[in-house]
Amino acid sequence: MARPRQFDEDAVLHAVCEQFWDAGYAGTSLQDLMRVSGLGKGSLYAAFGDKHELFLRVLRRYTDAVDRGVRLSVEEAPRAVEALRSFVVSPVGDPDGAAARRGCLLANTTTELAATDPVVAEEARRTYAGITQVLAQAVARAQEEGDVPASADPEETARALLAAQQGVTYLGRTGMDVRTLEATARSLADRLLPV
Template sequence: MSRPRSFDETDVLEAAIDCFWARGLEATSVRDLAGRMGINGPSLYNAFGDKRSLFMRALEHYAVRSMRERIGRMERLPDPKAAIAAFFGELISASLADPDRRGCLIVNTALEVAPHDPEIAILIAAYLDEIEAFFRRALVRAAAGGDLAPSVEPTDMARLLLGLVIAVRVMARTVSDRSRLDGMVRPILALIQARPDIRTPA
């Protein structure tokens, strides 16, 4: 009969996230993780498998409580264009509120781990696709309501916005001036916020 776990899984996953977020996958040791998570090495292996398996679990937990939670709240806003603007406003605020300037665990992993690990690359691509899909849905809603300029193609703009998310997250690791980050976002949001052309019938 297996022994019950003596730890809260959510708490230890949060601790694992903090550890991986601070050091990255390769530089984080099992000893680092066990110390931060408050469990011993055998318990860690029994519960989560090897370090890489734990990293993927931690990454999924991060995606749920960060990316998906934000997308869910934004999609409940009645104005889809305002939802996109609010998404970036929160993104910048969260980036600057972190005193350690750790950036985004998903974006960091895309840059540091995904190029060398095909399975993690697929996982990261799926997370980024979720962000892009949120933007595309919002833009399609705006277009369906007659509130998007014809020059703004939802799929292309969604991809541009995803690139902007990555750029903001990377830049925020070294820049503490909000005006610079807002300045990166403002021109793109202006394209989205532009009123559709209203033509008077001949």
């Protein structure tokens, strides 16, 4: 009879996510995973599979949370255009720029692995398509609310907003001054969502 797990799976997955996020996939060793999870090699593999399987599980958990966050932000915004502007500026993060320098786990992963890992590439496409759909619905709502011109194509505008947000994410990773980064993000939002 199998022994019950003696660890908090959510806590382990969170710790492993933080490790991959900070060091990347290639920069994370099995020893790193054992250290942050508090599990031995056998327990880690028995519970989560190999490094790649564990990484994909963490990545999917992260992308599901991102999807939920974007949806919730749009649903809770008094006006859709506010949620769209906040989305573009979201990579700026905290005033000291630490969140901006850290970037987004999905964006970091896509840059590192999508060209050589078809599963990662598909996860990125799936997530970005889902976000685009939510943003397109928000653009349509903003049109109904009179905040976005009726002539704007919701899907094209949504893709442009996603590209702008990802560009801000990328620039944040370079260590750009947070005030400059925020001004850039706000300028992009203003151009894509003119008042």
